[in-house]
Amino acid sequence: MNDNVEFRRNYRPPAARPMSLLALLLVGVVAVAGFVLLRASRLGSPEPRAEEKPLAVQLAGESISQSRQNAIVNAASKAGPAVVSIGVTATRIVRGVDPLYDEFFDYFFRDFVPPARYYKYRETIPKIGSGVIVSPDGYVVTNEHVVQDAEEITVATSDGRTQPGKLVGVHEASDVAIIKVEAENLPYARLGDSDNLAVGEWAIAIGNPFGSLIEDAQPSVTVGVVSARKRSFKPGSSGRVYNDMIQTDAAINPGNSGGPLINADGEVIGINTFIFTRSGGSMGVGFAIPINRVKTILDEVKKYGRVRDVWLGFTVITVDPESARALGLPAGGAVVRSVEIGSPAEKAGLKPGDVLERINNRIIRDSDDALAAFGSVLVGDTFSIDVLRGSKELHLELVPHEAP
Incomplete structure (x- = not known):
């Protein structure tokens, strides 16, 4: 058995020599110079051009830009410049109470001095509304109630011009x-076609209610849909009749009357x-006169210089x-009372x-x-009339003529 054990000395590498001062300085200078050059290249380099940007970023930017230019924006930009502000000066006769009136004096001396408790005076009323230019020769459409009793009319366009306006035609009804x-x-x-509307399609109400009240003469725009068509209402105290109206939830605020619905x-x-x-x-229930009706009135004014008076030639009760039972009629309703000879x-x-049972498919009660x-x-105009004559139902067509 070999009991000799050999011990070896552990190996130690020679100690490294310290780096000289000159070498350290060179390393530091190189590091600083590299950092400065890198920083300068980052700060001085131009932004990447559009074609160098990632495709996803380019597409996102274009999508946002295109979404702003939607149908509503384009429609408003087409019709907006034609929307005008209409300023009206109207005069009405007002009855006032004499502040010097003495009831005691009047009681004893009314037989000698005429009573002067009330007196009349003229009052000037400024009104403002909207309208729309519908032809290059300067015809403007608005509501009759905007210019009612007008003595002076001014029309302010969206480009800042103010022109006097002349009332050339009115159809009050x-x-x-x-x-x-x-x-x-x-x-x-x-001008579009109001007979070709679809319930639910976009409806954009434009008005210019501020006129010269503010420096910016641009019209205001509200958006909704066509809520319903052919809404008709019985005549009110004004005597106006609103037939086949367009209903919309686009906000129509005071001063926007007479502006276009597009x-x-x-x-x-x-x-x-x-x-x-x-x-x-506005509560989202607004109404507009169909433009096809306005076209007919506009054509009347252009051709005849006025809206011609109409002759129908019959009366109803x-x-x-x-009373219907006494007359032998099956039910009450509107009965023709008289018919003029030679009339429409x-x-x-x-x-x-x-x-009269129906007029243009409208039930007559x-x-x-x-x-x-x-x-x-x-x-x-052509009117389709369904009448009951005795026990027979007849279908008639009536075309109004100009009043003689």
Whole structure:
């Protein structure tokens, strides 16, 4: 057995020699120079060009930009310049109470001195509304109630010009007025087809209610949809008849009356007219006159210089159920009372005693319904009339003529 044990000395590497001072300085200079050059290259280098940006970033930017230029923006930019502010100065006669009136004096001396408790005076009333230029020769459409009793009319365009306006045509029953402006290079809006509307399509209400009240003359825009078509209302105290109105939830606020309701193509489909409200502001139930109705009135004004008076040539009365039984009628309703000789009604075949059942598919229950059906009639309109004559039901067509 070999009991010899061999021990070896552990190996130690030779100690490293310290780096010289000159070598340390060289390393430091190189490091600082590299950092400075790198920093300068980052700060001085230009931003990457669009084509050098990642494709996803480019597409995202283009998508946001395109989404801003939607149909509503494009439509408003087409029709907006044609929307005007209409300023009206109206005068009315007002009865006031004499502040010097003495009731005691009047009691004893009324036989000698005429009573002067009340007196009349003229009051100037400024009004403002909206309108839309519909032709390059300066025809402006607005509501009749905007220019009612007007003694002076001014039209302010969106480019800051203010022109005097002349009232050239009014159809009070339809609440439509036509104003003429003598100016050059006027923007105008294209007229659409209100018979071709779809419930639910975009409806954009534009108005210019501020006029010269503020420096910016640009119109305001609200957006909604066509909520319903052919809404009709019985005549109110004003005598106006609103037939086949367009209902929209686009906000129509005070001062926007007379402005256009446009579609997504920027075409005028109606004239904003009134709202149903409890607060005085918009509640999403607004109504506009169909533009096809306005076209007919505009054509009348251009061709004849006015809206011609209409001749129908018959009268109706309301017969209550009790009187209807006495007359042998199956029910009450609107009964033709008289027919003028040679009138459009006689030519259509109407006779006294006929019971009006429907006018243009509108059910007639009384004389107010008949008045509403014919309330906004124009010369040349065609009316389909279903009447009950005895036990026979007849279908007649009546075309109104110009009043003699």
